[in-house]
Amino acid sequence: MTRAGRTIAGIVTIAGVAAALSACGGDAESSDSGSTTLTLYNAQHEDLMKAMVDGFTEKTGIKVEFRNGDDAELANQIVQEGDASPADVFVTENSPSVQVVANAGLFSPLDKDTLAQVPEQYRPSSEEWVGFAARSTVLAYNPDMVDESDLPASMLDLAKPEWQGKVGFAPGGADFQAIVGAVRELRGEEATRTWLQGLADGDAVYQGNSAVMQAVNEGKIPVGIIYHYYWYKDQAESGENSKNVKLHLFGNQDPGAFVSVSGAGVLASSDHQDEAQQLVSYLTSPDGQKRLAGSTALEYAVGEGAASAKVLPPLDTIEAPEVDPGSLNGPEVTKLMQDVGLL
Numbered sequence: 001m002t003r004a005g006r007t008i009a010g011i012v013t014i015a016g017v018a019a020a021l022s023a024c025g026g027d028a029e030s031s032d033s034g035s036t037t038l039t040l041y042n043a044q045h046e047d048l049m050k051a052m053v054d055g056f057t058e059k060t061g062i063k064v065e066f067r068n069g070d071d072a073e074l075a076n077q078i079v080q081e082g083d084a085s086p087a088d089v090f091v092t093e094n095s096p097s098v099q100v101v102a103n104a105g106l107f108s109p110l111d112k113d114t115l116a117q118v119p120e121q122y123r124p125s126s127e128e129w130v131g132f133a134a135r136s137t138v139l140a141y142n143p144d145m146v147d148e149s150d151l152p153a154s155m156l157d158l159a160k161p162e163w164q165g166k167v168g169f170a171p172g173g174a175d176f177q178a179i180v181g182a183v184r185e186l187r188g189e190e191a192t193r194t195w196l197q198g199l200a201d202g203d204a205v206y207q208g209n210s211a212v213m214q215a216v217n218e219g220k221i222p223v224g225i226i227y228h229y230y231w232y233k234d235q236a237e238s239g240e241n242s243k244n245v246k247l248h249l250f251g252n253q254d255p256g257a258f259v260s261v262s263g264a265g266v267l268a269s270s271d272h273q274d275e276a277q278q279l280v281s282y283l284t285s286p287d288g289q290k291r292l293a294g295s296t297a298l299e300y301a302v303g304e305g306a307a308s309a310k311v312l313p314p315l316d317t318i319e320a321p322e323v324d325p326g327s328l329n330g331p332e333v334t335k336l337m338q339d340v341g342l343l
């Protein structure tokens with residue numbers, strides 16, 4: 001999920017402001033600094049991307065202007081803009097939207113060295129984009145309302161009648177939709193429809209993962225499906241929104257242990273191919289991954305040999321199911337969710 005109230009047009013970098021001022025007759029800024037400014041269409045969390053991109057700019061001198069939005073919103077915008085898109089690089093929270101742009105044939109092939117920086121399970125087999133971060137699906141539960149031993153073996157069991165109305169989720173967000181995409185890939189269309197219908201009947205719908213966790217924390221619902229970092233971030237801050245919440249990891253290659261990959265791709269229409277490739281290379285490099293792990297985002301690092309923040313259970317211990325991140329189909333998921341009345 002991304003924060004409410006964010007708009008595509010909203011954010012201009014300091015560099016952008018400076019350029020605008022000088023265009024209005026302010027001081028003469030050297031017009032030929034030789035440096036490029038890349039335009040990053042950013043659907044990831046802004047604080048995380050800022051931490052990573054600052055490292056890139058320090059290292060290369062290449063400036064980056066952000067245009068922020070949600071996964072689907074920015075993917076659709078790029079597809080609509082086509083060859084005229086100002087985007088040089090696109091990064092998403094979850095893989096379905098970066099795959100929408102890949103499916104439209106709008107990405108340049110990535111440098112082989114960039115791909116080699118990330119293990120295969122964190123990038124699509126098509127190699128059209130690359131993962132640079134990951135988030136794991138968890139079940140947030142309130143131990144005053146339910147014992148961990150009474151939780152079901154599979155996330156799909158939460159659609160059963162005994163759980164009706166007890167399972168919070170945020171169907172409007174890209175995070176939950178990626179999870180649905182994984183369920184569909186792992187268990188097929190009909191099982192996914194049945195699962196979604198069960199959750200829809202329960203109607204414990206929230207605006208975002210934070211709201212789901214808050215409802216569990218306040219004892220309004222016993223469990224909720226979220227990504228791990230909402231809990232870890234809250235714990236690292238005040239802990240107020242998670243003090244009555246524990247995390248259950250389904251493990252066992254269950255769809256409920258799905259790890260969602262955040263993707264990055266270089267737009268074929270970019271006039272700055274070399275610099276754009278450098279940015280994606282940096283995001284997946286040891287330096288970039290160290291920035292990610294050291295940030296407050298508490299998402300997982302996915303680079304080859306890269307360590308994530310120490311507070312997180314290591315990715316290789318959570319028994320995630322194997323899913324090609326390029327296989328998750330956003331438009332099909334949207335259709336399915338509309339069918340059961342969730343969108």
Ligand SMILES: [Fe+2]
Nearest residue numbers: 001002093175
């Ligand atoms: Fe999120």
